[in-house]
Amino acid sequence: MRTWIVTLLCISVSMVVGGCFAPSSFVKTTAGWKIIEFNENIKGFDDAWQKCVDTIARDYDIEMMDKNSGYMRTAWIYGISGGVYNRYRGRITVKFSQLTEPTTVDVKTEAQWLTNESTGIWTPGFDRTFQRDVYTALSGRLGRTVAPD
DSSP: OHHHHHHHHHHHHHHHHHTTSOOTTEESSOOOOEEEEBOTTOOHHHHHHHHHHHHHHHHSOEEEEETTTTEEEEOOEETGGGOOTTTEEEEEEEEOSOSSSOOEEEEEEEEEEEEETTTTEEEEEEEHHHHHHHHHHHHHHHBOOOOOO
């Protein structure tokens, strides 16, 4: 009986302590922009913009969007990559550098880990899994496919 209680206590403590650490996919540096080169089916800025908006809006809330400048950013998404919901968040920024006849779009993801709940201090960085998922979703709708070797 005593072993069972000790085991239960250890599990409880590990669950509490486990919630204090960022997911292993979190990296404490700022991610650079990733570039998606458009496939041949993209017909101009309006087509690329609409597919980009549709892809992002399917899974995320868009906080800021300005088609005239080719800029879009999502609201903070809490609990990305399986992180503790109220302590781990991410967002997506999309930027078209060319608006007349674009051939690429720039994408950046950010992640933040709440390191100190009492003071509200967030540690900036990015999440490898979140970045991969966003890039894959956008590339699937907009990007070129590379022929296998």
